Amino acid sequence: MHAIETHSLSKRFPGGFGVHELDLAVPPGSIYGFLGPNGAGKTTTIRLLLSLLKPSGGAIRIFGEALTARSRRALANVGALVESPSLYGHLTGRENLEVTRRLIAAAHRRVADVLQLVELAGDADRLVRTYSLGMRQRLALALALLGEPRILILDEPTNGLDPAGIQELRALLRQLIAERGITVFLSSHLLTEIEQMATHQMAMHQMEMHLGVLDRGRMLFQGTLAELRRRAPPRLLIECDDVARATRELDAAGETVTADGSGQLVVALAERTSAQINRLLVERGVGVARLAPDDASLETLFLALTRGEAARP
Amino acid sequence: MSSLLRPLAAALAAEALKLRRTVALRMCLVTPAVVVTLCVLQFGLTELKVGQSGAEAWKGFAGASFALWAFLMMPLFVTLEAALLAGIEHSDRQWKHLLALPVPRAAHYLAKWVALTVLVFGTALVFVGLIALGGWALMQMRSDTGLAGWPPWWWLLRRCTGMVAAGLFMATIQLWVAIRWSSFTIAVAAGMSATVAGFIVGQSRFGRFYPWSMPVQLFAKSGEHATFAIVASIFGAAVVLAFSVWEFSRREFE
Numbered sequence: 001m002h003a004i005e006t007h008s009l010s011k012r013f014p015g016g017f018g019v020h021e022l023d024l025a026v027p028p029g030s031i032y033g034f035l036g037p038n039g040a041g042k043t044t045t046i047r048l049l050l051s052l053l054k055p056s057g058g059a060i061r062i063f064g065e066a067l068t069a070r071s072r073r074a075l076a077n078v079g080a081l082v083e084s085p086s087l088y089g090h091l092t093g094r095e096n097l098e099v100t101r102r103l104i105a106a107a108h109r110r111v112a113d114v115l116q117l118v119e120l121a122g123d124a125d126r127l128v129r130t131y132s133l134g135m136r137q138r139l140a141l142a143l144a145l146l147g148e149p150r151i152l153i154l155d156e157p158t159n160g161l162d163p164a165g166i167q168e169l170r171a172l173l174r175q176l177i178a179e180r181g182i183t184v185f186l187s188s189h190l191l192t193e194i195e196q197m198a199t200h201q202m203a204m205h206q207m208e209m210h211l212g213v214l215d216r217g218r219m220l221f222q223g224t225l226a227e228l229r230r231r232a233p234p235r236l237l238i239e240c241d242d243v244a245r246a247t248r249e250l251d252a253a254g255e256t257v258t259a260d261g262s263g264q265l266v267v268a269l270a271e272r273t274s275a276q277i278n279r280l281l282v283e284r285g286v287g288v289a290r291l292a293p294d295d296a297s298l299e300t301l302f303l304a305l306t307r308g309e310a311a312r313p
Numbered sequence: 314m315s316s317l318l319r320p321l322a323a324a325l326a327a328e329a330l331k332l333r334r335t336v337a338l339r340m341c342l343v344t345p346a347v348v349v350t351l352c353v354l355q356f357g358l359t360e361l362k363v364g365q366s367g368a369e370a371w372k373g374f375a376g377a378s379f380a381l382w383a384f385l386m387m388p389l390f391v392t393l394e395a396a397l398l399a400g401i402e403h404s405d406r407q408w409k410h411l412l413a414l415p416v417p418r419a420a421h422y423l424a425k426w427v428a429l430t431v432l433v434f435g436t437a438l439v440f441v442g443l444i445a446l447g448g449w450a451l452m453q454m455r456s457d458t459g460l461a462g463w464p465p466w467w468w469l470l471r472r473c474t475g476m477v478a479a480g481l482f483m484a485t486i487q488l489w490v491a492i493r494w495s496s497f498t499i500a501v502a503a504g505m506s507a508t509v510a511g512f513i514v515g516q517s518r519f520g521r522f523y524p525w526s527m528p529v530q531l532f533a534k535s536g537e538h539a540t541f542a543i544v545a546s547i548f549g550a551a552v553v554l555a556f557s558v559w560e561f562s563r564r565e566f567e
Binding site for chain 2: 045047051053055069072073074075076078080082083084085086087088089090095098100102103104105143147287291294
């Protein structure tokens with residue numbers, strides 16, 4: 001059973017498709033990075049998952065339970081932060097939590113629990129209008145966690161935060177994932193954000209990062225980060241004393257070579273290994289200063305996918 | 314229906330908390346105080362009919378206060394309260410948080426409607442209390458007002474309740490406008506325009522059919538259209554409320 005599963009989920013707007021036949025599959029207990037450039041349809045998808053928009057077609061299941069306009073029970077498993085925090089500025093942090101607690105009939109102790117978790121207990125009785133953006137974001141996260149959700153849906157959670165705020169939020173999310181085993185569905189156009197989260201989690205808990213890459217309303221890729229990396233052809237980065245000559249020699253030898261603009265050559269590895277390419281250059285009189293495999297960053301893979309360069313699933 | 318009662322009770326409890334420190338709550342005291350103060354000044358500074366009984370003088374003073382409230386201040390107050398109540402959710406786009414909770418959408422809307430109705434009725438009760446206080450102040454200011462004894466409580470409460478019932482249609486329309494459009498200006502402009510139109514429509518033979526003029530029907534022409542205004546208002550409010558809940562439940566929040 002998936003944490004989130006959609007089947008042919010579509011949303012059509014008057015100007016055209018918002019999202020087209022999405023088949024999302026978010027494994028429980030995973031971090032799912034939902035990537036796409038601005039306007040790809042990430043927020044539309046999230047609004048569909050939260051029942052803020054009605055699908056034009058398709059179905060949504062959250063932990064096996066269908067989410068429809070008539071049945072919203074599945075949302076009891078979900079905590080969400082969509083874009084900027086929605087808070088009542090004239091109420092205190094504690095009162096903001098109490099409003100939601102009353103609505104979802106959560107236990108009274110949950111308010112103190114989540115305040116402690118997001119480290120806002122000391123500021124809980126201040127009016128929210130006096131909070132910094134980072135504090136507001138943490139309070140919004142506390143609101144999302146109030147009902148002890150099994151999945152957190154976060155839409156561009158670092159938008160508008162300063163570097164310190166981003167660090168704080170990132171640390172908090174890592175703690176949540178590590179300590180509570182919560183599934184996190186994280187949408188972002190900031191690829192480094194997802195990559196950093198993945199790196200830490202994978203290092204600490206041998207967790208696999210799952211990704212969905214969306215562009216113009218269509219899913220271009222869905223799978224693990226390792227699967228995505230496998231789609232990128234291996235490349236070799238070369239620094240040498242004569243770039244023009246090296247390019248000529250490699251071209252003549254049938255290699256695909258490009259200059260990256262910083263005096264470095266990029267060779268797509270195919271028939272020859274990196275050792276053979278090194279030998280070829282040295283034998284033709286080119287001094288090789290550095291030769292390194294290019295571990296494609298998520299950014300590179302993402303751009304390749306959204307430009308249609310990488311193979312589609 | 315029973316499955317809606319529990320979430321509705323929860324949504325009402327949440328509404329009560331949201332009202333803390335709001336202008337909406339302060340206006341419940343300010344607006345009736347303004348009207349009663351004006352009526353006290355009017356009675357205190359003008360020639361009065363002499364030879365009335367104490368009860369008649371009370372009804373004269375209270376009736377004038379009620380008429381000013383029902384004709385002008387109540388429609389403006391309802392406009393403002395509906396816009397402020399809706400504005401609590403529009404201001405920081407709280408709908409996207411509220412409507413992503415496992416609570417039926419109808420519960421959120423009905424809670425707003427009940428909150429508005431309670432505020433309007435509560436303010437009408439405050440108004441009755443201030444009329445009594447204003448009458449007592451008049452007695453101290455002038456001995457020739459004829460005001461004497463206790464205010465006619467039963468008479469005041471009946472008119473207060475009838476006036477609120479006759480205002481339900483207007484309040485329900487005003488709430489729908491305020492929730493449907495997130496702009497405070499649209500909600501206030503709609504209410505003010507409808508109130509101004511009521512100056513003309515209210516004095517015509519169509520006044521009893523016009524939602525913004527229904528409350529004043531209790532005090533105009535010896536209240537000959539009072540029953541019609543109350544029944545029509547309750548019926549109209551029920552129809553508009555049913556439509557509003559249906560429309561709100563289907564609406565998309567982008």
